[in-house]
Amino acid sequence: MAEITAALVKELREKTGVGMMDCKKALAETAGDLEGAVDWLRKKGLAAAAKKAGRVAAEGLVGVAVEGKAGALVEVNSETDFVARNDTFQGFVGAVSKLALKSGDDVAALKAAAFPGSGRSVTDELTHMVATIGENMSVRRAAKLSVGAGVVASYVHNALAPGLGKIGVLVGLESTGSGDALSAFGRQLAMHIAAANPQALDTKSVDPKALEREREVLREQARTSGKAEAIIDKMVEGRLRKYYEEVVLLEQVYVIDGESRVKDAVVAAAKQVGAPVTVTGFIRFMLGEGIQKDQGDFAAEVAAQAGR
Numbered sequence: 001m002a003e004i005t006a007a008l009v010k011e012l013r014e015k016t017g018v019g020m021m022d023c024k025k026a027l028a029e030t031a032g033d034l035e036g037a038v039d040w041l042r043k044k045g046l047a048a049a050a051k052k053a054g055r056v057a058a059e060g061l062v063g064v065a066v067e068g069k070a071g072a073l074v075e076v077n078s079e080t081d082f083v084a085r086n087d088t089f090q091g092f093v094g095a096v097s098k099l100a101l102k103s104g105d106d107v108a109a110l111k112a113a114a115f116p117g118s119g120r121s122v123t124d125e126l127t128h129m130v131a132t133i134g135e136n137m138s139v140r141r142a143a144k145l146s147v148g149a150g151v152v153a154s155y156v157h158n159a160l161a162p163g164l165g166k167i168g169v170l171v172g173l174e175s176t177g178s179g180d181a182l183s184a185f186g187r188q189l190a191m192h193i194a195a196a197n198p199q200a201l202d203t204k205s206v207d208p209k210a211l212e213r214e215r216e217v218l219r220e221q222a223r224t225s226g227k228a229e230a231i232i233d234k235m236v237e238g239r240l241r242k243y244y245e246e247v248v249l250l251e252q253v254y255v256i257d258g259e260s261r262v263k264d265a266v267v268a269a270a271k272q273v274g275a276p277v278t279v280t281g282f283i284r285f286m287l288g289e290g291i292q293k294d295q296g297d298f299a300a301e302v303a304a305q306a307g308r
Contacts (some may be wrong), residue, residue, distance in 0.1 A: 004032050016041050019124030058288040060137070062083055062168035063097030065152045070146035071154055071170040072100035074110075079135040089137075090161050091293045092129060096122060096139060097163065104144035111139055143170075143283045150174040150280075153186025157194045166287045170194045172280040177273030185269040185277070189257050195281050198249035201281060206248060214243050249282065 004027045012023040012034060018041050028037035060077040061084050074097045076089075083089050095116055103110040115125040122139065130137050145152055150173045157167035169190040175182050200206040215236055222235040244251045250263040257265070262279075270277045 004028060008034065012037050013039075019120065019127040021120050021124050058291040060287060061090065061093045061160065061164045062156070062166060062285045062287050063093040064156050064163045064165075064168040064170065065094075065097040066099055066152055066154050066170075067098075067101055068241065069142065069148070069150070069152060070101055070144060071152035072097055072104070072142065073168045073170055073283055074100050074142045074146045075140045075285050075287060076137065077140050077288070077291070078133075078137045083133055083135050083137070085160060086133060088129060089133065090164055092125065093164055094161075096142075100142040100144060103142065105142055107139060107142055108141050141285070143285070145170045145172050145281055145283050146211065147172045147174050147280055149176055150218035150277075151179060151186050152184050153183055153190050155187055155194055167194050168285045169282065171282040174278040174280050175270070175273055175275050177270070177275030177277065181269075181273045182277065185265075185272070189262070189265075189279070190282075192252070192255045193249065193284050195255045196249075196252050197284065197286075198252055198282070199247040201279065202248065202250050203244050203248055206244070210247075211240075215240065218243075250279065 004024065004188070008018060008027060009023045012018070012027060013020060016023070018026075023037070026037035026040045027034075030040050055295065057077060058077060059081045060075065063074045063076065065072050074093065076093045078089065080083060092115075096110065099113050099115075099122065100110055103113060111121065111123045111126075113122050114120075115122050118125050120128070120225060126137055126139065135237075153171050153173065154163075155169045156163060156165035159165040169189045171186055171193060173182055173186050175188075211277075218236045218239045219232060222232040222239075225232070225235070227235070245253070250261070251265070252259050252262050254262050254265045260268070261296060266277050266279060
């Protein structure tokens with residue numbers, strides 16, 4: 001029997017793309033025979049997972065978990081929306097979102113964490129699911145938000161199950177006021193964030209590069225008026241206020257009433273809560289944002305399969 005070394009496990013893992021624990025088991029089952037271990041994994045359907053790893057996974061679910069004064073968001077991708085409706089996949093995303101309450105935005109640590117009740121890591125559990133379900137999947141990203149005093153409120157849009165959907169939002173509210181009233185307002189504010197997609201909390205936190213890019217565009221537009229540079233500068237600053245109203249949370253029109261600014265809604269909420277309220281931050285995940293999806297020509301595919 002060949003010695004099952006770390007190097008041998010690594011070689012098998014590189015050959016098959018299968019998780020470390022399954023590689024160890026395969027080598028143990030085949031007395032350290034590398035090729036035999038490959039065949040053993042193939043028979044179990046595990047080696048097939050590696051072949052699926054190159055396929056685009058832009059569907060899936062966003063998971064939300066809130067515990068105490070902290071909340072976490074995760075995005076786990078699959079190739080098709082059909083998989084997002086699979087109970088096993090939903091259970092995986094729900095469990096991973098809870099694990100993210102500890103790991104935060106460290107995806108590597110999240111993947112290395114022990115998956116509850118399996119004896120495997122998150123990565124190895126995902127490999128098992130890929131082999132079983134037959135689609136490429138990935139834990140794409142995670143984030144955590146917490147407050148000192150107050151609440152972390154959440155909202156899930158297009159929810160397929162509690163805490164699982166296509167858009168997930170967390171918002172942190174610092175306050176010493178009524179917890180129930182604060183939570184109710186927090187949920188409404190999270191709904192606003194899901195709909196309005198702000199890019200920054202306040203004007204001070206707008207990305208300086210994005211702001212300068214917008215300022216330059218507005219300046220070029222204003223120059224077409226033929227006015228003096230001093231007037232143009234004032235025109236640009238005036239138009240920047242409109243930009244802030246589009247991208248800054250506290251400056252946006254509150255979608256819940258369609259009239260007031262979010263910053264005014266926060267002041268009004270403080271009266272209901274019985275203490276000042278401060279929005280400390282927010283996180284918004286939308287499923288698949290930023291992923292380049294394959295845009296295949298379906299008619300061409302059919303024609304090719306028909307031999308034309």
